Amino acid sequence: MFNSFFLKNFISWLDKSSFLRRRKTRRLSFQFLFLVFIALIFWYLVSKAMQLDLGFSHLNSRAGFGLSHSFLIDYTSNDSRWQAYFTGVVNTIRICSLGILLTTILGTVMGVVRLSSNFLISKFSALYIEILRNTPLLVQIVFWQIIFLKLPQISDAIIVGGFTAISNRGILIPWIDANPKSEIFLGIVLIAVLVSIISKIFLNRKEDVTGQKLHSNSVSLVIFFVISLVGLLGTGIPFNWDIPSIYQNEFGTYMQSGGFELSPEFLALLFALVLYTGTFVTEIVRGSIQSLPKGQSEAAQALGFSSYQRIILVILPQALRSIIPPLTNQYLNLTKNSSLAVVIAYPDLFMVSRTIINNSGHALPMFFVILFTYLTLSLIISLIMNILNRQVTKVRV
Amino acid sequence: MYKKTLLICLSLILSYSFLIGCQAEEETASSSTSGSTLDVVLERGTLKCGVNDNLTGFGVVKPDGSFEGFDIDYCKAIAAAILGDSGKVEYVPLTASARFTALGSGEVDVLIRNTTWTASRDRELAQDFTATTFYDGQGMMVYADSGYKTIEDMSGATVCVLQGTTTELNLDDRFTKSGIPYTPLTFETNDPLQAAFEEKRCDGWTTDKSGLASKRAEFPASAGGPDALVVLAETISKEPLGPLTRDNDSEFYDVVQWVVFGMMQAEESGITSSNVSSMAANPKDPGMARLLGVGFDGGEVQDFQFGIPKDFMQKVISQVGNYGEVYDRHLVPLGLTREGSFNALWTDGGLIYAPPFR
Amino acid sequence: MRLIEGIIRDGFFWLRENLFKSFFNSFMTLLSVVLVGYLFYGFLGFLVNADWTVVEVNRRLLLLGRLPIGNEIRGWSILWLSLSLICISMGIWGSLNVKDILIVFVISLITFFIFGTLDSIYLILITYFLAFIAYSFSTYFLRKKYLEISKKFLIFGWIFIIPIFIFILLIGNGPSPTLWGGFLLNIILASVAIIAGFPLGLFLGLGRASSFPVIKLASTLYIEVIRGAPLVAWLLLA
Numbered sequence: 001m002f003n004s005f006f007l008k009n010f011i012s013w014l015d016k017s018s019f020l021r022r023r024k025t026r027r028l029s030f031q032f033l034f035l036v037f038i039a040l041i042f043w044y045l046v047s048k049a050m051q052l053d054l055g056f057s058h059l060n061s062r063a064g065f066g067l068s069h070s071f072l073i074d075y076t077s078n079d080s081r082w083q084a085y086f087t088g089v090v091n092t093i094r095i096c097s098l099g100i101l102l103t104t105i106l107g108t109v110m111g112v113v114r115l116s117s118n119f120l121i122s123k124f125s126a127l128y129i130e131i132l133r134n135t136p137l138l139v140q141i142v143f144w145q146i147i148f149l150k151l152p153q154i155s156d157a158i159i160v161g162g163f164t165a166i167s168n169r170g171i172l173i174p175w176i177d178a179n180p181k182s183e184i185f186l187g188i189v190l191i192a193v194l195v196s197i198i199s200k201i202f203l204n205r206k207e208d209v210t211g212q213k214l215h216s217n218s219v220s221l222v223i224f225f226v227i228s229l230v231g232l233l234g235t236g237i238p239f240n241w242d243i244p245s246i247y248q249n250e251f252g253t254y255m256q257s258g259g260f261e262l263s264p265e266f267l268a269l270l271f272a273l274v275l276y277t278g279t280f281v282t283e284i285v286r287g288s289i290q291s292l293p294k295g296q297s298e299a300a301q302a303l304g305f306s307s308y309q310r311i312i313l314v315i316l317p318q319a320l321r322s323i324i325p326p327l328t329n330q331y332l333n334l335t336k337n338s339s340l341a342v343v344i345a346y347p348d349l350f351m352v353s354r355t356i357i358n359n360s361g362h363a364l365p366m367f368f369v370i371l372f373t374y375l376t377l378s379l380i381i382s383l384i385m386n387i388l389n390r391q392v393t394k395v396r397v
Numbered sequence: 398m399y400k401k402t403l404l405i406c407l408s409l410i411l412s413y414s415f416l417i418g419c420q421a422e423e424e425t426a427s428s429s430t431s432g433s434t435l436d437v438v439l440e441r442g443t444l445k446c447g448v449n450d451n452l453t454g455f456g457v458v459k460p461d462g463s464f465e466g467f468d469i470d471y472c473k474a475i476a477a478a479i480l481g482d483s484g485k486v487e488y489v490p491l492t493a494s495a496r497f498t499a500l501g502s503g504e505v506d507v508l509i510r511n512t513t514w515t516a517s518r519d520r521e522l523a524q525d526f527t528a529t530t531f532y533d534g535q536g537m538m539v540y541a542d543s544g545y546k547t548i549e550d551m552s553g554a555t556v557c558v559l560q561g562t563t564t565e566l567n568l569d570d571r572f573t574k575s576g577i578p579y580t581p582l583t584f585e586t587n588d589p590l591q592a593a594f595e596e597k598r599c600d601g602w603t604t605d606k607s608g609l610a611s612k613r614a615e616f617p618a619s620a621g622g623p624d625a626l627v628v629l630a631e632t633i634s635k636e637p638l639g640p641l642t643r644d645n646d647s648e649f650y651d652v653v654q655w656v657v658f659g660m661m662q663a664e665e666s667g668i669t670s671s672n673v674s675s676m677a678a679n680p681k682d683p684g685m686a687r688l689l690g691v692g693f694d695g696g697e698v699q700d701f702q703f704g705i706p707k708d709f710m711q712k713v714i715s716q717v718g719n720y721g722e723v724y725d726r727h728l729v730p731l732g733l734t735r736e737g738s739f740n741a742l743w744t745d746g747g748l749i750y751a752p753p754f755r
Numbered sequence: 756m757r758l759i760e761g762i763i764r765d766g767f768f769w770l771r772e773n774l775f776k777s778f779f780n781s782f783m784t785l786l787s788v789v790l791v792g793y794l795f796y797g798f799l800g801f802l803v804n805a806d807w808t809v810v811e812v813n814r815r816l817l818l819l820g821r822l823p824i825g826n827e828i829r830g831w832s833i834l835w836l837s838l839s840l841i842c843i844s845m846g847i848w849g850s851l852n853v854k855d856i857l858i859v860f861v862i863s864l865i866t867f868f869i870f871g872t873l874d875s876i877y878l879i880l881i882t883y884f885l886a887f888i889a890y891s892f893s894t895y896f897l898r899k900k901y902l903e904i905s906k907k908f909l910i911f912g913w914i915f916i917i918p919i920f921i922f923i924l925l926i927g928n929g930p931s932p933t934l935w936g937g938f939l940l941n942i943i944l945a946s947v948a949i950i951a952g953f954p955l956g957l958f959l960g961l962g963r964a965s966s967f968p969v970i971k972l973a974s975t976l977y978i979e980v981i982r983g984a985p986l987v988a989w990l991l992l993a
Binding site: 064065066067068076077078142145146149150153154155168169249250251252253255264265342343344345347351354355357358359360361363 | 493494497498501517521522523543544545550551552553554555557560561562565566568569570573579580581582583584585586589590592593596597598600
Binding site for chain 3: 027030031034035038116117118119120121124307332336337338339340342350354357363364367370371374375378
């Protein structure tokens with residue numbers, strides 16, 4: 001407002017020649033002034049930043065600290081700080097991908113439930129939303145950590161022989177161990193996927209042309225399973241079961257081995273993030289379902305669709321177009337909120353960078369790395385969701 | 398219409414900038430990292446001390462908002478020396494991971510928060526360590542019924558540790574040097590760490606032995622009480638704790654350092670808070686006179702040119718006490734006795750040794 | 756007799772329509788009853804068995820942080836000021852029905868029960884009284900006669916509430932800002948963020964939609980960069 005006031009006076013003063021009267025000149029001069037203003041601020045910030053050290057070389061030195069979770073990467077304290085950071089990034093991606101998946105499912109279910117005709121469960125959903133949306137995420141994370149710590153201590157762990165082991169050090173589930181032959185099997189599975197997709201497209205096209213019912217979905221699925229099965233048997237079932245167990249080593253320390261470990265930190269963070277973001281997704285889904293014309297739902301009922309069919313075939317596909325943009329926002333929020341893992345000892349990328357900053361003292365370069373990483377993650381998610389969005393909004397309504 | 402909006406905007410900007418300006422005046426004095434911190438403190442009239450608010454014995458905040466502890470008393474001593482009043486301190490509680498940036502940015506004048514003196518901290522952080530007030534070592538606390546006697550017994554164990562501390566790095570050095578596999582669980586603050594330890598999520602808790610003593614003393618009975626825990630005999634590392642100042646700040650650095658030395662010398666000379674005034678009136682020897690900033694036998698008063706009043710040690714000892722009094726007040730209740738430890742006077746075989754006041 | 760029959764029939768009809776419409780529906784009802792019951796029972800158990808002395812002892816710390824003793828009146832006056840502003844605003848712009856009032860009343864009772872002490876009972880009563888007076892005054896008087904002027908005054912009030920808060924806290928040798936803490940600090944931070952964030956957001960949004968390419972670029976860059984990093988990262992940088 002201040003700018004336009006100044007500008008008005010400036011313009012009326014300049015308003016002597018027709019050149020300066022032109023709209024283009026006005027616009028250019030206004031933008032130029034703005035640019036100068038921004039440049040001044042920028043210059044001030046940069047000069048302040050230059051006083052601090054900006055080298056990245058300290059990230060090549062030995063890390064010297066261990067991490068409690070390292071997934072896919074074999075990390076030891078002898079590796080460089082970059083390695084530590086990448087382990088953190090992998091941990092973050094792990095939690096974000098699982099979180100996004102579960103949040104979508106939970107949010108959709110709860111959103112539909114919220115609009116159910118069943119009085120009790122719709123109120124239940126409303127209660128869930130109100131309580132979990134209005135309490136801070138940090139509080140919820142700590143709450144879930146305490147809950148998971150209340151699981152039995154490892155000396156009294158619940159062991160379902162050969163299947164799972166539950167204690168406050170983690171929940172172990174059976175997993176498959178890969179041996180060299182399994183790479184061949186993976187290749188065969190990929191081929192199976194490709195063939196089934198191609199067959200589905202082919203059958204769909206044929207169906208469009210000839211009008212015959214060709215059941216492209218079932219046929220392609222069958223093809224996929226047949227090829228995978230052949231591959232499985234052909235390579236002689238190249239998997240070993242990794243069965244979880246708890247034993248005591250020679251010093252009496254309880255050790256967990258085998259299986260896939262879901263640590264309490266991971267679970268607590270996951271639960272808190274999913275439940276918290278799920279409330280927002282619920283509201284988005286509910287809002288977009290309610291924005292659909294009522295006629296859709298009524299027509300579906302009139303045509304004899306069951307409730308389930310009505311939701312899956314009529315309501316949700318149409319609601320998707322208004323769900324996806326705010327949903328993208330929530331996914332980004334979830335990704336950024338995962339940085340709160342530092343409170344409960346889950347080594348996500350933010351926590352690792354905090355440790356590096358503390359050990360080396362150079363905060364600014366590390367901050368740029370963090371910023372860059374989060375921006376990349378956000379951009380990837382936005383990109384995927386934009387593609388989905390384009391698919392869904394193909395038809396103009 | 399324009400005038401009205403303009404008026405509103407102007408008044409808004411004025412009122413906000415007035416408030417921010419008030420704050421900025423206060424802040425520029427303290428946030429300037431160039432220029433002597435001593436001048437800044439004298440001008441401001443209070444000492445900003447970075448402290449711990451969650452370590453019994455060293456720095457805790459009481460329900461009424463006041464602070465108490467071993468490190469807190471050194472803050473008070475420095476304030477008494479520079480400003481004449483040990484109450485003129487502004488305590489800034491800091492987490493382990495934020496403490497160095499707080500000192501470096503000028504948020505606090507001095508950092509007295511059970512911080513270990515290491516080479517990398519001295520150089521990489523551009524901060525200086527003054528006199529060591531407490532010679533500590535890193536230890537490991539385990540449950541008594543686990544049967545661990547040495548670090549080697551803890552092969553495969555999970556250990557809880559605080560983030561951003563030398564403890565984290567020492568732990569790793571100790572275990573990997575001997576090839577012992579372990580899993581570290583790094584927390585940001587002590588409270589979730591203690592919760593995890595109480596539920597036996599981790600087998601061991603490592604931090605400075607003084608910290609372990611205080612945490613063990615207040616271990617809740619519902620989880621077994623202090624007797625359920627035992628601190629292993631081995632000292633994993635040297636942890637000399639002391640106050641820190643910023644680099645290139647010699648005037649303030651010297652003041653802080655010599656206040657600490659003065660308190661140690663006072664205990665060695667037998668000056669306590671109860672007899673300091675009589676000692677100042679009648680010093681027993683020239684050394685005592687120099688320490689207390691008075692003349693001996695009617696002679697000249699020695700001025701060390703610290704930039705603070707010559708009798709600063711009198712104020713320090715009368716308002717806070719000597720080294721032994723401060724130690725007994727806060728650390729003896731935790732079970733950290735001085736006899737035979739590194740924290741006894743050098744005359745008793747320890748490492749508490751003050752250079753001469755001459 | 757007819758009346759009771761009618762009520763029972765209506766009741767059953769409601770039950771059938773809302774809770775037991777189909778097999779699946781009935782199953783869900785039973786499941787949620789069991790779930791809610793279990794959670795509720797557990798929550799009650801926690802309420803009763805938990806150690807509440809921690810809250811009792813640290814009451815003042817939780818609410819006011821390290822504000823020196825004797826400064827409580829500043830906290831109370833901030834509470835009263837914001838409360839009256841909220842109530843008057845609600846009277847002018849909104850409408851309360853009984854359900855809303857009841858919810859607010861119950862929650863405030865619980866809060867005062869947890870955080871209040873017996874000697875502050877008068878202050879608590881003043882708070883309720885003030886809220887009631889402000890709301891009724893605005894609904895039954897201002898709304899009828901002075902609608903436009905009150906709206907302008909209220910907007911002024913909301914914009915200037917933050918300098919007034921800070922003024923109340925600093926006037927007369929007030930405690931230095933590093934001592935502000937507890938819930939008081941939360942209120943101040945939230946108000947500043949919401950009130951100061953609104954014009955900033957407005958400018959940014961307009962800038963992003965503007966036809967000047969320079970301004971559009973600058974706004975977009977700012978928005979995307981700030982949105983890219985999590986809040987804790989920005990706190991770290993600051």
